[in-house]
Amino acid sequence: MTAVAARPVSPVLRRDRRRWGWGLAALVAVGWSLLAAVDGEVVNPAGSVQFGRFAAAALSPALDGAFLGVLGTAALVTVAYAVLGTVLALVLGAAGAVLVARTTWGRRRLGWAAARGVLAVPRGLHEAVWGLLLVNVLGLDPWVGVLAIGLPYGAVTAKVFADLLDEVPRGPYEALLAQGSGRTAAALYGLVPQAAGGLLSYAFYRLECAVRSAVVLGLIGAGGLGYQLSLSFASLRWPEVWTAVYALALLCLAADVAGRAVRRRVAAPRRGADVLSRDRVLTAAVAAALAGVVWSWWFLALSPASLVSARAREQAGYVLGAAWPPAADGDLLREVVRQSVVTVQTSVLAIAVATAGAVLVAGVAARPAGRSARGRRVAGSLLRAALLLVRAVPAPVWALVLLFVLLPGVLPGALALGVYTLGVLGRLAAEAVEEADARPRTALAALGARPSGGWLYGVAPQAAGPALAFALYRWEVVVRDTLLVGLLGAGGLGALLASRLAAFDWAAVTTVLLATVALTLAVDLVSDRARRALR
Amino acid sequence: MDRRSALRSGSPGVQPSRVQPSRVQPSRVQPSRRAFLAGTALALATAACGRSSPVGAASPAGATATMRIGAIPDQDPEVLQRLHGTVAESLSAALDLDVTYSPVTDYAAAVSLFRTGDLDLVWFGGLTGVQARLQAPGAQPIAQRDIDESFHSVFVVNAATGLAASDDLRPLAGLRFTYGSETSTSGRLMPAYFLQQAGVDPQGFPGGPGFSGSHDATIALVASGTYQAGVLNEQVWTSRSAEGSVDPAVVQYARTPGYHDYHWLLGPQAPPRFGGDVAERLTGYFTGLSADDPGDAAVLELFGAGSFVPARASDYDQIEEIGRSLGLVS
Numbered sequence: 001m002t003a004v005a006a007r008p009v010s011p012v013l014r015r016d017r018r019r020w021g022w023g024l025a026a027l028v029a030v031g032w033s034l035l036a037a038v039d040g041e042v043v044n045p046a047g048s049v050q051f052g053r054f055a056a057a058a059l060s061p062a063l064d065g066a067f068l069g070v071l072g073t074a075a076l077v078t079v080a081y082a083v084l085g086t087v088l089a090l091v092l093g094a095a096g097a098v099l100v101a102r103t104t105w106g107r108r109r110l111g112w113a114a115a116r117g118v119l120a121v122p123r124g125l126h127e128a129v130w131g132l133l134l135v136n137v138l139g140l141d142p143w144v145g146v147l148a149i150g151l152p153y154g155a156v157t158a159k160v161f162a163d164l165l166d167e168v169p170r171g172p173y174e175a176l177l178a179q180g181s182g183r184t185a186a187a188l189y190g191l192v193p194q195a196a197g198g199l200l201s202y203a204f205y206r207l208e209c210a211v212r213s214a215v216v217l218g219l220i221g222a223g224g225l226g227y228q229l230s231l232s233f234a235s236l237r238w239p240e241v242w243t244a245v246y247a248l249a250l251l252c253l254a255a256d257v258a259g260r261a262v263r264r265r266v267a268a269p270r271r272g273a274d275v276l277s278r279d280r281v282l283t284a285a286v287a288a289a290l291a292g293v294v295w296s297w298w299f300l301a302l303s304p305a306s307l308v309s310a311r312a313r314e315q316a317g318y319v320l321g322a323a324w325p326p327a328a329d330g331d332l333l334r335e336v337v338r339q340s341v342v343t344v345q346t347s348v349l350a351i352a353v354a355t356a357g358a359v360l361v362a363g364v365a366a367r368p369a370g371r372s373a374r375g376r377r378v379a380g381s382l383l384r385a386a387l388l389l390v391r392a393v394p395a396p397v398w399a400l401v402l403l404f405v406l407l408p409g410v411l412p413g414a415l416a417l418g419v420y421t422l423g424v425l426g427r428l429a430a431e432a433v434e435e436a437d438a439r440p441r442t443a444l445a446a447l448g449a450r451p452s453g454g455w456l457y458g459v460a461p462q463a464a465g466p467a468l469a470f471a472l473y474r475w476e477v478v479v480r481d482t483l484l485v486g487l488l489g490a491g492g493l494g495a496l497l498a499s500r501l502a503a504f505d506w507a508a509v510t511t512v513l514l515a516t517v518a519l520t521l522a523v524d525l526v527s528d529r530a531r532r533a534l535r
Numbered sequence: 536m537d538r539r540s541a542l543r544s545g546s547p548g549v550q551p552s553r554v555q556p557s558r559v560q561p562s563r564v565q566p567s568r569r570a571f572l573a574g575t576a577l578a579l580a581t582a583a584c585g586r587s588s589p590v591g592a593a594s595p596a597g598a599t600a601t602m603r604i605g606a607i608p609d610q611d612p613e614v615l616q617r618l619h620g621t622v623a624e625s626l627s628a629a630l631d632l633d634v635t636y637s638p639v640t641d642y643a644a645a646v647s648l649f650r651t652g653d654l655d656l657v658w659f660g661g662l663t664g665v666q667a668r669l670q671a672p673g674a675q676p677i678a679q680r681d682i683d684e685s686f687h688s689v690f691v692v693n694a695a696t697g698l699a700a701s702d703d704l705r706p707l708a709g710l711r712f713t714y715g716s717e718t719s720t721s722g723r724l725m726p727a728y729f730l731q732q733a734g735v736d737p738q739g740f741p742g743g744p745g746f747s748g749s750h751d752a753t754i755a756l757v758a759s760g761t762y763q764a765g766v767l768n769e770q771v772w773t774s775r776s777a778e779g780s781v782d783p784a785v786v787q788y789a790r791t792p793g794y795h796d797y798h799w800l801l802g803p804q805a806p807p808r809f810g811g812d813v814a815e816r817l818t819g820y821f822t823g824l825s826a827d828d829p830g831d832a833a834v835l836e837l838f839g840a841g842s843f844v845p846a847r848a849s850d851y852d853q854i855e856e857i858g859r860s861l862g863l864v865s
Contacts, residue, residue: 044760046784050758135647139651140603140637140648140653227638227640232613234748235611235612235613236749236751240613403756403759403761408711408742408761502642503862504646504666504670505865
């Protein structure tokens, strides 16, 4: 993510045709999706009573001792999954980065493209899908949760790590090569130390995401907070659901605060007399992370033997035998195409809602740089807390409660994902505002501009680029998340996948998963092109 | 040459004597770092020994036989899953076995875990039980509740539709309609069958049928009017009506004929592990539960049962046939 934010600030004085093209295309896509989502009546005002019950329970969460005890243990499981999943992702990412870095492949573009294509497969499948597949091979083993986070995250991390390594200045690397050192040594000593800060920042960012993913895994039965949440959700016990949501929000907050502290330290190293001495904060963070890994391993009682056991091999054989070759009958393929279109429409609407919302809240949610009025600070804190809660409520819960007030169709699912994504995107957009250069706004204010003018002409133009880039990145994530909201009448590939999984029709499951991977890859390509036009 | 090989091998593995102290951090750091890494590796390798995972790792085959039981998430899953100790303890005391309860929240995951042998004895619905028996040949039904011999579903409608209770399902065809969970027997399979019998296309509702995910969500969605009609497990409907928690906007429209539903299913790997007569002993335990005994009564109440009765595989032939015709059994 840091790669997007670090965009050179250079004034562009002519209109960029490519940007206009992309803007127009985005408008057409949103309009097309909106037309599909809004045909006839969409609002169901009678359901506001049911929605009100959900909302009102936010103020009266379940706080009895027994339930809190259950949640406490569940939170530990979630933390352990998140920590080990992240570590696995970092190990895989570090190894994978070597395979997909341009530095490795040099001029051999075909090999590079093929390696990137291979990474798209683990990345294109949602963590929950990984979880369901792994349950079929490993059964009730804690490895399911760890691998379901670690494998897809590993693929994402490999891509980001490779980009970070490719982007650092190459002087030292080439100097080492010229002196006769091997390529591995040259990369280790010439590239890695320069990229280390970015790598570390990204590692902590992944940890925050992993906490939320660990909860999604709980929804499919892997234990932890998400498991308790889904149990209470099945019986619509909203006070218990909210307690679980608050617990999750606290975990996210802790990961966020720790990650922020580390990122800030990396971005602005402490200026001490001794340049070579270690930064205590960073040392402590790394030590705490290592201790966390050891504890998580012990707590989950992971055993490497179960990964290679005869039973795991036998079950993998069973699933692969049933799943290959993929089903290719005409009815299924037509359905896949039809549902892919619905998935695209859902994701486009969701990301449009999230982006629009993020633009609206970014200004207030950003921490003001200098002094500010008390009301402004309180409003900022409240809004940040609200964003935190909005992204702590899992997307399937949003899908059901929004379905109370909306009629079935694409819209409730899209809005559910949009609201959830707004929680993530709002924060990223606020950070983009915080990082914007304060001088243009100060200058405008000194010239007598109103605050709104200062914001519109001084801040918004700078923050718009990074914020849009984040939105395009998240689009790919939203496409995968549509799997979570498909069932409730919204349709899409997620509903199709769930129905095929429920019938244990493995050959059709393979077909739908292949379609999902292809769709993710296509969205990734389009969003990559659009991001390039933004640079 | 020496220097080059030192660079290649990377710092942690380098012999301290070869490293020039002026270029690298003091050499005494290195042994301690290596010791730390070795210690970490050792700790990780041994940490898991002697500890059972909080998320239910499978115990290795041949270890002390622990019977692992589970249940599909259906009515009040949070009560069942959080009070599972009651069942496990009662079963353990009666059969003199170690019994652990493993949590599951997903219907398909419960079937898969039964197939992989992670769960020995599972409380399945009618359809999930059929799916599980087809994937784990040799599995045998153990017991069902008294109410499962003739279980019913109820069709409910939102009062705003103005429909009065009737046995004719055809007026439902034009309404927005939701089932419960996709592989629920009482919330999907049997209602779809009875709709088909009445000449209503079970997938043909306006905008396609919804899948609310749970019986309680079905009630809430019909109450909100988002879906004008829905269908759910009669047991849940009766218990929610008795609690008075049902919104008055939801009214019963029709009740299906009876069919076989929930039952305990024993995996094929269980007899070799727990003795050839384990199926009879389990059936004996369940059918012997008496509402007069306070310990037994707690188990019966958890399952909403008056008593348990024996179950036969042939009880579920009709469900298998319907499952095949609806494409839910393959």
